[in-house]
Amino acid sequence: xxxxxxxxxxxxxxxxxxxxxxxxxxxxxxxxxxxxxxxxxxxxxxxxxxxxxxxxxxxxxxxxxxxxxxxxxxxxxxxxxxxxxxxxxxxxxxxxxxxxxxxxxxxxxxxxxxxxxxxxxxxxxxxxxxxxxxxxxxxxxxxxxxxxxxxxxxxxxxxxxxxxxxxxxxxxxxxxxxxxxxxxxxxxxxxxxxxxxxxxxxxxxxxxxxxxxxxxxxxxxxxxxxxxxxxxxxxxxxxxxxxxxxxxxxxxxxxxxxxxxxxxxxxxxxxxxxxxxxxxxxxxxxxxxxxxxxxxxxxxxxxxxxxxxxxxxxxxxxxxxxxxxxxxxxxxxxxxxxxxxxxxxxxxxxxxxxxxxxx
Amino acid sequence: xxxxxxxxxxxxxxxxxxxxxxxxxxxxxxxxxxxxxxxxxxxxxxxxxxxxxxxxxxxxxxxxxxxxxxxxxxxxxxxxxxxxxxxxxxxxxxxxxxxxxxxxxxxxxxxxxxxxxxxxxxxxxxxxxxxxxxxxxxxxxxxxxxxxxxxxxxxxxxxxxxxxxxxxxxxxxxxxxxxxxxxxxxxxxxxxxxxxxxxxxxxxxxxxxxxxxxxxxxxxxxxxxxxxxxxxxxxxxxxxxxxxxxxxxxxxxxxxxxxxxxxxxxxxxxxxxxxxxxxxxxxxxxxxxxxxxxxxxxxxxxxxxxxxxxxxxxxxxxxxxxxxxxxxxxxxxxxxxxxxxxxxxxxxxxxxxxxxxxx
Numbered sequence: 001x002x003x004x005x006x007x008x009x010x011x012x013x014x015x016x017x018x019x020x021x022x023x024x025x026x027x028x029x030x031x032x033x034x035x036x037x038x039x040x041x042x043x044x045x046x047x048x049x050x051x052x053x054x055x056x057x058x059x060x061x062x063x064x065x066x067x068x069x070x071x072x073x074x075x076x077x078x079x080x081x082x083x084x085x086x087x088x089x090x091x092x093x094x095x096x097x098x099x100x101x102x103x104x105x106x107x108x109x110x111x112x113x114x115x116x117x118x119x120x121x122x123x124x125x126x127x128x129x130x131x132x133x134x135x136x137x138x139x140x141x142x143x144x145x146x147x148x149x150x151x152x153x154x155x156x157x158x159x160x161x162x163x164x165x166x167x168x169x170x171x172x173x174x175x176x177x178x179x180x181x182x183x184x185x186x187x188x189x190x191x192x193x194x195x196x197x198x199x200x201x202x203x204x205x206x207x208x209x210x211x212x213x214x215x216x217x218x219x220x221x222x223x224x225x226x227x228x229x230x231x232x233x234x235x236x237x238x239x240x241x242x243x244x245x246x247x248x249x250x251x252x253x254x255x256x257x258x259x260x261x262x263x264x265x266x267x268x269x270x271x272x273x274x275x276x277x278x279x280x281x282x283x284x285x286x287x288x289x290x291x292x293x294x295x296x297x298x299x300x301x302x303x304x305x306x307x308x309x310x311x312x313x314x315x316x317x318x319x320x321x322x323x324x325x326x327x328x329x330x331x332x333x334x335x336x337x338x339x340x341x342x343x344x345x346x347x348x349x350x351x352x353x354x355x356x357x358x359x
Numbered sequence: 360x361x362x363x364x365x366x367x368x369x370x371x372x373x374x375x376x377x378x379x380x381x382x383x384x385x386x387x388x389x390x391x392x393x394x395x396x397x398x399x400x401x402x403x404x405x406x407x408x409x410x411x412x413x414x415x416x417x418x419x420x421x422x423x424x425x426x427x428x429x430x431x432x433x434x435x436x437x438x439x440x441x442x443x444x445x446x447x448x449x450x451x452x453x454x455x456x457x458x459x460x461x462x463x464x465x466x467x468x469x470x471x472x473x474x475x476x477x478x479x480x481x482x483x484x485x486x487x488x489x490x491x492x493x494x495x496x497x498x499x500x501x502x503x504x505x506x507x508x509x510x511x512x513x514x515x516x517x518x519x520x521x522x523x524x525x526x527x528x529x530x531x532x533x534x535x536x537x538x539x540x541x542x543x544x545x546x547x548x549x550x551x552x553x554x555x556x557x558x559x560x561x562x563x564x565x566x567x568x569x570x571x572x573x574x575x576x577x578x579x580x581x582x583x584x585x586x587x588x589x590x591x592x593x594x595x596x597x598x599x600x601x602x603x604x605x606x607x608x609x610x611x612x613x614x615x616x617x618x619x620x621x622x623x624x625x626x627x628x629x630x631x632x633x634x635x636x637x638x639x640x641x642x643x644x645x646x647x648x649x650x651x652x653x654x655x656x657x658x659x660x661x662x663x664x665x666x667x668x669x670x671x672x673x674x675x676x677x678x679x680x681x682x683x684x685x686x687x688x689x690x691x692x693x694x695x696x697x698x699x700x701x702x703x704x705x706x707x708x709x710x711x712x713x714x715x716x717x718x
Contacts, residue, residue, distance in 0.1 A: 004392035008399045011600055019386050019394050026382035027375065033363030033680065035378050037559040037605070040367045040681055073432035073561060074582055077596040081580030109581055195597055200396040202432060202561040202599025219578045221440030222468055223433055237436040238554055240561025240599065241370055246396070321392065322399055 005344040008322035009152050009297060009335040010175065011195040018249045018339075036245045041238050050234070050241075053248035060251060060259050063184050063207060070206040070226065071234040071244050075193045076102065076174050077109075079204065082224045083170055083189065084110035087144045089215040095119050095142045095167070099158075100127045100151035101328070102172060110146070113217065117142070126329065127154040130292040133162050144168045144188060150176035150294050152196075153326040155287065155333065157294040161186060168212060176296050177205070178254060179338060180264045188212050194243060196296075197338050199250050203243035254338065263338055270336050270345045271295035277349045283307075283356040287329060301331030308332060311355055320348050364703040367681035368511050368656060368694040369534065370554040377608045377698075395604045400597050409593070409600075412607035419610060419618050422543050422566060429565040429585065430593040430603050434552045435461065435533050436468075438563065441583045442529055442548065443469035446503045448574040454478050454501045454526070458517075459486045459510035460687070461531060469505070472576065476501070485688065486513040489651040492521050503527045503547060509535035509653050511555075512685040514646065514692065516653040520545060527571060535655050536564070537613060538697060539623045547571050553602060555655075556697050558609050562602035613697065622697055629695050629704045630654035636708045642666075642715040646688060660690030667691060670714055679707050 006013040029036045032045045039046040054069045063069065072078070083106070088094060092114040096107050098121035110116050117139055120131035138145065145164040150157040152175040161169065168188025177192040184190065189208045195201035208226055216225040228236045257263055275293065278286040278300050287299045302308050308331050312324050325333040336345055365372040388395045391404045398405040413428045422428065431437070442465070447453060451473040455466050457480035469475050476498055479490035497504065504523040509516040511534040520528060527547025536551040543549065548567045554560035567585055575584040587595045616622055634652065637645040637659050646658045661667050667690050671683050684692040695704055 002392065003387060006393050006397055008397065008402075011397060011399060011597065013397050014394065016386065019396075023382055023385035026385065027378050028362060033361065033678065034365050035373065037378075038365055038367065038370060038372050040370060041560065043367075043681070073434070073599075074437075075432070075596045078433075078580070078582045081582060085580070112578070193597060195600075200599075200601045201400065201597045202602055219471070221437070221444070221580070221583060223437045223440060224580060224583075237434045238370065238552065238560040240432075240559075240602070241554075242559045242601070243561055243599070319392065322402070 002319070004319045004321045005340070005348065006321055007334045007336065007340070007348075009326070009333065010193070011201045012335060012337050013339045014199070014246075014250070015253050015339045018246070018253050021249055022246060037242045039241065041235060041241050046241060049245050049248055050239070053244050053251060056248060056251035056255060057205070060178065060254055061182065061184055061207070066210050067184060068208050068210055068213065068230045070208065070229045071239050072204040072206055072229060073202065073240055075204055076172050076191065077105065078224070079172065079191045079206065080106040080109035082226065083144070083146065084113040085220040085224055086216045086226050087168070087170070087188075087212060088114035089217070090143050091141045093117065093139060093142050094144045094146060095139050096146040097121070097131065097133065097162070098123060099130060099148055099156060100154050102151070103146070103148040106146060106148065106172065114143070122156075127151060127156065128288055128292075130156050130158055135163065138162070138164060138167070140165070140167065142167045144170050146170045148172040150296055152297050152335070153328060155294045155297040155299040156292045157296070159291045168209065176294070178260060178263065179267050179296055181260050194247055197250075199247035200243045202240045203247055205247070266342060267295045267336070267338065270340065270342050271298065273342070273345050273349055274298050274334060274336070277352060281352070281356060283359070284352060287331070296337055297333060297335045299325050299329050299331060299333040301325075305330070307359065310359070314355060315351060318351055320351060361678070363678045363680045364699070364707065365680055366693045366695065366699070366707075368685070368692065369552070370560045371694060371696050372698045373558070373605075373609070374612050374698045377605070377612050380608055381605060396601045398600065400594060400600050405600060408604050408607055409598070412603050412610060415607060415610035415614060416564070419537065419613055420541065420543055420566070425569050426543060427567050427569055427572065427589045429567065429588045430598050431563040431565055431588060432561065432599055434563055435531050435550065436464065437583070438531065438550045438565065439465040439468035441585065442503070442505065443472040444579040444583055445575045445585050446527070446529070446547075446571060447473035448576070449502050450500045452476065452498060452501050453503045453505060454498050455505040456480070456490065456492065456521070457482060458489060458507055458515060459513050461510070462505070462507040465505060465507070465531065473502070481515075486510060486515065487647055487651075489515050489517055494522065497521070497523060497526070499524070499526065501526050503529050505529045507531040509655055511656050511694070512687060514653045514656040514658040515651045516655070518650045527568065535653070537619060537622065538626050538655055540619050553606055555694075556609075558606035559602045561599045562606060564606070625701060626654050626695070626697065629699065629701050630657065632701070632704050632708055633657050633693060633695070636711060640711070640715060642718070643711060646690070655696055656692060656694045658684050658688050658690060658692040660684075664689070666718065669718070673714060674710060677710055679710060
């Protein structure tokens, strides 16, 4: 069959143009005589790839010079331990907002290593909103303040970020990095699993303010100490070389599309297209309201499980795949990351309108 | 230029036929309408890939049913922490043999979590041999006994493995897994970074006896607990999906080549071809003797640094690349993993003979 419109929450669709470059270079990268997969990570040709990847990321995100970019492994789940092991080093306390399963996992893991204070939670309504934050509850002596900025499962995001003063703000941006303009200097650490907006699974990108590196707990495994990777340019051991190469191609593509400013406009238009339809439909409705709405992950329901199933089945047949919602929310979810073109969302909406007419 | 003969120590050469399948399937795997890189790791189509990968590995290595196969991230360096964190749970003591930098790193990391007893070391001669082991020194109450079975940098390997009785034998087989027949039942844990004989960097395969899982120290990060991955079929979080797919292609290729029995014969012939030449050359000589010799990594020298440099430069020009030895050994090193055909070694030897004649 032809390539489908893939609304998977992650790993997710990649731009066809990126895949075509990877395909063309699979047996031989440039005049190296070998695939990127076969290159020594310490070779000059591979160094040029990883360096270009970092430079392009610094350019598109406008990352200040006092931040390190680390190419790691182990996903956000590894960061859930790395953050407390490295950052709980003054008062052994940190603040956290619970906006979903991933924030809760980060909370549980960090609680093994220190005292975590829950500033707010939206668990009362299946994490379907971003809670208001009462700044008077923030602990001024916390070692950090943790959020998951976009919640893949529930389709919520922090439109604005908490003002944490001198307390470093840590954000899991796995499902929204590169999708909107972010002022990196407001954060202590930004991390993201690559498998949504940056490339294939198996690469975790970590952007960390330099002064937060170097004070890990003694029990920290060497590979979980940011210093290990920072001091060795992400080459303490063999990094996930091919995933970094694909990430570089993704960043080149984003840059050619006009960078994050341009991409944010497209993403806003994609999200508005789907939300507008949902808000005016008599059959479908969005599960998230107002400022809590993510522009990356959009869950929706018909209110009738049988109808949901029928819709998913017919959509799949028509080439709109991976629309089934997470089991904890039910219904449907369209993940419309950077690589999903506006055309894909428009066609999905047309298909939904047609389905509504016929059912 | 055409594809070269790549003697890189890792990441390393892959069979051209494997790369061609990956190339062909880059934009669309089967009738899925998408690249393997774009697939949800929880989709049926991806499950069929990871399951086939595990089944093929179990087949070619003849892995007993009471062993789990885990697809992890973070390389051998992460295992250096995972092994002690998970296995130092009775006497908090373990035995180790120091045969190179990687064994020493494993020793240093494990020493953070318990008492490590060095049974033998070959550091006195730059790790150029595998030391004799005095079994009377083995600690009968050790929680495990650790070796690095093949030493990439120095070109040594354990021809035979220590008999450790009831003490679980743990082996880092990163640079020799799948190269020779191994009786898995003799080991507690076998692990390997994939980037030599199994596929691309970013995947670590861990074969672990079931009874060794489930007693990690309390301080163990969730992602460093074997139980986390064992209980979730390596899907606690998103695994390195594309690297696992390439690993599956590598295993299919190995199986088609006749499995490990056939591959071991080819590897023996490749190694003999190069060692025979080295042992008879007046210019080149191997740095490792007798039973300590690896059949995967073969370091050699001319005894003259300028001549080494000239050789490496001319070899590179002739399409024999990545022959420069590790800085701690100097000279040259030919890594001749499974994917290096016998023809590549024969041509290298012809080139070396010609070089010797002319210099």
